[in-house]
Amino acid sequence: MRSEISRALTHALDRSEIAAWFQPQIDLLSNRVVAVEALCRWNHPEWGLVGPNVFIPVAEEDGMIGEIGRYMATQAIAVMAKWGIDVSVNVSPAQLQDSAFATWLGRLVQRISHPARRLTLEITEGRHIGNVSAVVARLDRLRAMGLGIAIDDFGAGQASLTQLKRLHATELKIDRALVVDESPTAERTMGTAITVAHDAGIRVVAEGIETPQQLEKVKTMGCDRGQGYLFARPMPPGQIDALLTAP
Ligand code: C2E
Ligand code: MG
Ligand code: MG
Ligand code: MG
Numbered sequence: 001m002r003s004e005i006s007r008a009l010t011h012a013l014d015r016s017e018i019a020a021w022f023q024p025q026i027d028l029l030s031n032r033v034v035a036v037e038a039l040c041r042w043n044h045p046e047w048g049l050v051g052p053n054v055f056i057p058v059a060e061e062d063g064m065i066g067e068i069g070r071y072m073a074t075q076a077i078a079v080m081a082k083w084g085i086d087v088s089v090n091v092s093p094a095q096l097q098d099s100a101f102a103t104w105l106g107r108l109v110q111r112i113s114h115p116a117r118r119l120t121l122e123i124t125e126g127r128h129i130g131n132v133s134a135v136v137a138r139l140d141r142l143r144a145m146g147l148g149i150a151i152d153d154f155g156a157g158q159a160s161l162t163q164l165k166r167l168h169a170t171e172l173k174i175d176r177a178l179v180v181d182e183s184p185t186a187e188r189t190m191g192t193a194i195t196v197a198h199d200a201g202i203r204v205v206a207e208g209i210e211t212p213q214q215l216e217k218v219k220t221m222g223c224d225r226g227q228g229y230l231f232a233r234p235m236p237p238g239q240i241d242a243l244l245t246a247p
Helices: 002-012 051-060 065-083 093-098 099-111 130-144 161-166 177-180 184-199 211-220 235-247
Strands: 018-027 033-044 046-049 086-089 119-123 148-152 169-172 204-208
Touching: 002 033, 002 119, 018 065, 018 086, 018 093, 018 161, 018 184, 018 204, 018 235, 033 051, 033 235, 065 086, 065 093, 065 099, 065 119, 065 235, 086 148, 093 130, 099 130, 119 130, 119 169, 130 148, 148 161, 161 184, 169 184, 177 184, 177 211
Parallel strands: 033 086, 086 119, 119 148, 148 169, 169 204
Antiparallel strands: 018 033, 033 046
């Protein structure tokens, strides 16, 4: 199955099977949509919708992530330019192993007339970061150009507060695992993270909010932005247009 996925993925972009979908992020004070996160979708003619958790790792291992990453960043910048909102795009450390991606992105951002800070790169620290210092140096260069850097999936997996400083992050994303966990330990972890982030002037986004109770909790704890099915699911660009045009 893995090799079939890999083979099909090599033509997926050419055949327009890959799309960027977008999920709104809401400012928790104003209740307005202030940003969207780009999420990759693959609609295979026979298999139907294949999730990014399945095909992104294959794309990374088999050298197709560069092309997908450039496509996603291009789509994200188009939405940013059209609506003047903040846009986030997921970038794995594997993508930054290749110096060409960071160089390409840097040039692209310099060419556009919109402020670079509107584009945030969401970094999920995976298991296999090879050359860490090269990746950090590349992120530093993009950061110096004004791009935002988010630490994704805090509270699940490897993300840590140390990375906030190491990567000069501008945003911390609290994973859904922590948002849904009502244990005192989870709430302490979340409280500490929010304090550390805010002390450093870093924005906090809560992910995976599905219920009014979870919304109330993340608001009370001081998160700045929220994202989740309670507000909206990821949607194709046309629906984002409709959402942002609605009065
Ligand atoms: P992520 O960046 O943490 O994205 C959030 C995931 O949570 C998305 O899953 C989103 O659809 C889902 N989600 C949002 N709100 C809710 C909610 O209220 N409840 C629940 N249960 N889930 C919610 P998705 O789209 O399947 O993406 C999974 C992961 O794949 C992403 O996690 C990200 O790490 C990766 N990914 C997606 N697109 C890309 C891409 O273009 N490039 C790279 N490198 N990775 C990507
Ligand atoms: Mg993300
Ligand atoms: Mg996440
Ligand atoms: Mg994730």
